[in-house]
Amino acid sequence: MTAALWRHWPFVAALASAALLGVAHAFETFGHMAPCELCLKAREVYWVAMAAGLAGAAGGLYAPRLRPWACAALAAIFASGVVLAAYHTGVERHWWSGPASCTGAGRVTAADLARFLSGGPRQVPQCDQPAWVFLGLSMASWNGLAALVLTLGSLAAARARPEAAA
Secondary structure: OOHHHHHOHHHHHHHHHHHHHHHHHHHHHOOOOOOOHHHHHHHHHHHHHHHHHHHHHHHHHHOHHHHHHHHHHHHHHHHHHHHHHHHHHHHHOOOOOOOHHHOOOOOOOHHHHHHHHOOOOOOOOOOOOOOOEEOOEEHHHHHHHHHHHHHHHHHHHHHOOHHHHO
């Protein structure tokens, strides 16, 4: 990768986080796929990474020696996203049980919507039932792969030689 990428990695990580949040919100808004509890927790990782990336980018402009520390912090943040995505994928594949608050009740149906609109109880999206699968991987799995790439990129940026990162 180029020296400019490593030099600007915190900003790149912030942009990637914003893009992933945008994709998640697009699935929710246009795909009508309400997020489950674990999906919302996964989004929190990207909100934190976006803030840390912007802070790291701003700090790196004034104190370039802080850039590796910002990249290391981003690696830790994204690594937590990998762990959360792996857990969510395991819940979806029924390898282990998930939180009781979002597993086992089933998908939302038209009858559930009619009941909700008439003042009845609301059905919560279930963590153990993937709402979308592409190439055999659920959204949680794709999220884990994205977080892994960002973790590895952050680690590489943190380890970049000063002349390569300056």
